[in-house]
Amino acid sequence: MAPQRFHEQFDHIQRSLPDVPLTMGPDDSAGFLYEKGVVLVRDGEEAGFVEDTVRTHFTETQGLVPDHVRRIGPQAGRTGVTRIRVGDPAEGEDTVPHALRAVREAEDRQGRRLVGRNHVVHIAPVNACPGDEPVPAPRTEPANPAPAEGGYDPGTAVGVLVVDTGLVHDHRSYPLLAHTTGDTQLTETDDHGVLRQYVGHGTFIAGLLAAVAPNTDITVRGTLNDAGAVLESEFGALLFEAVDRDGWPDIISLSAGTPSADHDGLIGLDAFMRELREQRTLLVAAAGNNGCDTPFWPAAYAALPEYADCVLSVGALRADGESGACFTNHGPWVRVHAPGERLTSALTGFVTPVPYVYQHSTYDTCRFGADYPCTCQYPRHTGVLSEGRESTGAKPDQVMFEGLAQWSGTSFATPVAAGLVAARMTAYRERDPRAAGAALLADATERAEVRGAHVPALRPPTWRPVPAVIPAVPA
Template identity: 75%
Template structure:
């Protein structure tokens, strides 16, 4: 992710706010989230009432402190369900080990995930890697070729390296043979004006959506759960931006800091504020699903094309309406020295 999660008030307002509309099992759009597993109390967030899948294998360490990246899949599923209530969201804990996996194993696990429930309408994937190449990942080659033959739309995060280097599998959408099957998503900053400081960018990124300080379900609904920060907030943006970016706010000290003091511990009581292209991605997946429902469209790839052509979708972001989809011709603010 672009930063670490920050507790949000249990009585606060999710961002994006849950959209109007109900769930119809006969017309619900199938969304598969490949990520970490669901937290044990995820159903305490009403939009996740129709979500199913794998539970997180281990949520806390031996001291009862939340492990790094747990809740990532729950947060993503909550964003999909908030934007598109008429969805059947399934979460697979393919990336249960802090999001890390070997490339060849990842390809096999992706096949395992779709074989459990069949190919979904939309596959939301907030993971990937750069490898310095322009032709993809050898370990995902078989899966991407299989995807191309399906009707499934892969919505994939562009990554959080503040780089123009292709990030796979998101960058497959820039290859002609995969352009219809893969939609890459970068992150807008909170004001919607430019790309978030951490967001990857470049001509291979198809769309940008809000991805900074989104607020949604994490864990701790039944009882508060502690979390210790791994990384400190920077004094200035590590990517050279001047706005109040996620590198700088809110202030906290992490356990991996170099002699900067005792790490900060916070308590989660349900909601979190979190940033990353990881979270811009489920917003776009949800927008495509919502478009399918609203227009009785059964082809997710056609729905994505229609959204890109119209480019009129909006989302509520921190109290102001900003474009939720920016076309491929849009460019983020220049990235300064790190």
């Protein structure tokens, strides 16, 4: 874990959700974010039971008046979940852990989880702990992975839905994205013309997908435009909205999620995941960037038997492809690893150069304890959010983006894996994305070392390993 980066990112996410008091869990050690003073339950009888149980517990043990425990709306409708206020978020202590304990005995009797935290779901390179921030690629640096052979045929193209931040306005000027459709980024720059944090994230992902699998119809939905963060209680509805708008695609590429103390998924995603199971769509999801083995949802659904065929969880290999990137989450719930460090793709189009100011500083040593020149350390950055910067007088670093960039995170290993599934569908004329994904894994003979385990690795033919040396900072 990396608490310093986690705390820096917490403030950024809290500003993006100004009306939602957030706190950290399970303690102050960089686990996950959730709504303070609120729990999430399934609507109906379960909600009434939880409400009564928590009210009784708090009245007897905390001295709270019953009105402090109540449902707050609006309910999420199709997702079947509702929020219950279990305390005053303005008070110092968060009451959610007390409420969860109050219901545990009843859950044990019923053999089913009834209540959970209302997590903040965020794009994986945020993950309240970014893999890194993008750096401009040298003008002579080609895309990596390079564009694969083969053209685009709208009659046979594989449909891929990217649920992320929206596309930059000039994305079509990048040849690989000429036929990509979807939402444009709501606001790309601030009042000073500086690129906002995580703008270009969805564009970068679409560029990677198109490079690995040219015969794809890529639609990018800006579901996570607002700093890449959304409450779990809203996330399921947003996913439904994305598939309802465009129809269920062959593949969903999702570089977002959250860790959780629960090991059976997210209550807010129950309805969406059940419907996914009944479709033919394959969900390819990022494993997250906390550098730990804590399950990251929805990627971790891949480890649940009922979802094993419809979810592919993806971790990140480091730049040389030999082992796991320092930041990648890992464990038996991660099905496969793909290149995810210092990939090169389109952050913006090629029309208008735009400045960017770094938010986080790099470290003197890897924040996850790795012993190779990882993105924690290089290229060197001084960021706006870093603690102690004002006392030293250090100014944040600024760069100019005008096309390709290098970026790292499981967010980007995910579209690489999704692209390989799509490419296999084209090569074998396979119309079932789940069958294509299963065959891809079955044929994956390459391995990589990740935290002492030898795990399946997918390396695109056009991807070039980058030697583990300190990279030069582009001028």
